[in-house]
Amino acid sequence: MRKDKLLMTPGPTVIPPRVLEVMSRQIIHHRTAEFEAAFYEVEENLKYVFQTGNPVLILASSGTGAMEAAIANFFSPGDRVLVVSIGAFGDRFAEIAKAFSLNVEKLSFEWGQAADAERIKEVLDSDVKHEIKAVIITHNETSTGVTNDIEAVAKLTRDTDRLLIVDAVSSMGGLDLKTDLWGVDVVVTGSQKCLMAPPGLAFVSVSEKAWKAYENSTLPKFYWDLKKYKRGLLKELSENPPYTPAISLIMGQAEALRMIKEEGLEKVYERHKKLALATQAGVKALGLELFAREDVSSYIITAVKGPAGIDMGQLVKTMNIKYDIMITGGQKHLKGKIFRIGHCGYVDIFDVVKTFSALEKVLLELGYDMDLGVSVEAVQRSYFG
Ligand SMILES: Cc1ncc(COP(=O)(O)O)c(C=O)c1O
Numbered sequence: 352m353r354k355d356k357l358l359m360t361p362g363p364t365v366i367p368p369r370v371l372e373v374m375s376r377q378i379i380h381h382r383t384a385e386f387e388a389a390f391y392e393v394e395e396n397l398k399y400v401f402q403t404g405n406p407v408l409i410l411a412s413s414g415t416g417a418m419e420a421a422i423a424n425f426f427s428p429g430d431r432v433l434v435v436s437i438g439a440f441g442d443r444f445a446e447i448a449k450a451f452s453l454n455v456e457k458l459s460f461e462w463g464q465a466a467d468a469e470r471i472k473e474v475l476d477s478d479v480k481h482e483i484k485a486v487i488i489t490h491n492e493t494s495t496g497v498t499n500d501i502e503a504v505a506k507l508t509r510d511t512d513r514l515l516i517v518d519a520v521s522s523m524g525g526l527d528l529k530t531d532l533w534g535v536d537v538v539v540t541g542s543q544k545c546l547m548a549p550p551g552l553a554f555v556s557v558s559e560k561a562w563k564a565y566e567n568s569t570l571p572k573f574y575w576d577l578k579k580y581k582r583g584l585l586k587e588l589s590e591n592p593p594y595t596p597a598i599s600l601i602m603g604q605a606e607a608l609r610m611i612k613e614e615g616l617e618k619v620y621e622r623h624k625k626l627a628l629a630t631q632a633g634v635k636a637l638g639l640e641l642f643a644r645e646d647v648s649s650y651i652i653t654a655v656k657g658p659a660g661i662d663m664g665q666l667v668k669t670m671n672i673k674y675d676i677m678i679t680g681g682q683k684h685l686k687g688k689i690f691r692i693g694h695c696g697y698v699d700i701f702d703v704v705k706t707f708s709a710l711e712k713v714l715l716e717l718g719y720d721m722d723l724g725v726s727v728e729a730v731q732r733s734y735f736g
Contacts, residue, residue: 357676359706361493361521361652362544364696366603367610370548374603381598382590389605390596394584396608400523400546400616401538401556403530408580410553411597414520414541417553419447420575421487421516421537425561427569428452431482433474435459435466435504439494439682444487444518451570456483462495462685463654465647468503475507484564485514485536491522494682496654496691497643498526502533509534514561520544523554524611525623525651525695536561542600545623545651547607547696551600557581623650626694626703629733633707636729637714637721642689651695654681656688661717663687669716674709700734 358365366374379385390409397407410417426432431454434445441459448455458474460466466488475483486508491498501517508515514536519528523538525545530538535558542552557565557577565578574594583591611619627650634641634655642654657663667680667690681689694703707726714721 354675356671357702357705359693359698359702360677360679361691361693361695362541363550364544364547364693365698365702366549367547367607367697369610370603370606373606374549374599376602378598379602381592381596386596386598386601387591389602390592393601393605393608396605396612397554397556400608400611401530401554402528402532402616403538403556405531405556405558406581406584408555408557408577408584409592409596409601410555410575410580411551411594411600412553413543413550414518414539414553415443415447416575417539417541417555418444418518418520419451420553420555420572420577421539422447422451422453423568423570423572423575424557424577425514425516425537425564425568426451426453426484427567429454430484431456431478432485432487433458433471433483435471435486435488435499437464437466437489437495437497437499438462438492440492440518440520441489444489448487463497463643465497465644466499466504468500468507471504472507475513483513485516487516488518490517490519490528491526491649491651493521493649493652493691494685495643496641496649496652497647498522498649498651499647501528501535505533505535508536512560514564521651521695524619527616527620530556531558534558542604542607545619545695546604547610548604549600551597552604620650622699623695625734626698626700627651627653629700629703629730630692630694632733633703633710633726633730636726637711642685652691652693654685654689654691657690658714658719661714661719663690665717666690666713669713670709674713676706676709678706678710700731703734704730
């Protein structure tokens with residue numbers, strides 16, 4: 352008898368049974384009191400998770416749709432923006448900005464490293480004509496397993512008229528991101544990672560400063576016109592949300608957010624941290640190396656350098672086909688060079704233990720020399736102390 356796949360990936364992640372149960376119910380209509388109650392509950396709990404008092408807009412798309420909305424709503428063609436990239440998703444934000452005819456200045460850091468706020472400051476300081484309208488950056492770079500220090504970057508934009516736009520697709524609800532306190536203007540995320548719901552919903556928070564920029568933006572927007580979502584939410588339109596929402600997903604997301612609230616954000620962050628440190632301990636016990644610099648290695652996903660002579664594709668495939676555990680390989684030029692273990696969302700220590708137990712077995716099968724049990728022990732020692 353096969354079991355459900357254990358998704359130790361950076362999204363989609365395992366859906367809690369409570370959420371599955373809610374989503375399996377017959378659909379309700381969205382112009383009803385029942386849906387309205389669920390919608391505003393999601394809204395309130397998103398504000399809690401985003402740590403913001405501003406409305407969080409609920410879109411029907413994957414995270415990339417919200418990234419596009421974050422460009423289309425606050426700029427005009429030719430506007431200059433600084434996109435900071437430390438991997439594939441930073442690169443994606445730059446591509447979206449270019450697709451919308453922005454004048455993109457890109458500051459890239461070596462994959463595996465975090466962005467250096469000092470270097471960002473230098474670029475901003477050298478912009479004497481004050482043309483750069485925004486800094487755009489990834490919070491947790493899923494392709495390399497590195498987390499950026501958003502608080503440090505926010506200090507550079509907070510008291511200026513520049514916007515700070517953050518891709519928190521893989522971090523929201525797993526890593527601390529104090530949207531209002533740090534002064535982050537636009538934060539985007541998706542439902543399918545730390546927020547423990549299926550893919551298909553995206554969320555965007557927008558600061559007052561960003562709404563002012565919205566008023567000057569001339570880029571075309573219709574479905575992604577965020578003001579419509581805001582006005583709907585504030586009941587300034589005859590209908591909220593403005594278009595047919597992804598009803599079943601919203602009902603599921605409501606349940607998942609209840610779970611996060613019950614656990615409490617601080618505990619959720621602590622769990623992610625402890626699971627990441629246990630994963631790092633397991634990796635080292637196997638004699639393997641982290642891809643990311645250790646001090647910036649993500650608490651969401653751990654990227655591991657593939658051992659010499661072991662086929663990464665085979666490793667990932669065997670974990671999946673033979674042991675029903677999904678991990679992922681590298682993206683872009685890291686394909687075949689690293690593998691990545693996600694530990695975000697509905698994950699506990701025994702999921703990590705099980706993953707390392709299978710990983711040891713697969714590594715041995717593929718000819719890697721190690722003692723059975725070393726990483727399982729290290730994972731548990733790290734977690735249980
Ligand atoms: C950091 C980051 N940004 C953006 C995305 C894109 O999100 P989606 O695949 O939901 O469009 C992802 C997805 O993996 C991500 O991890």
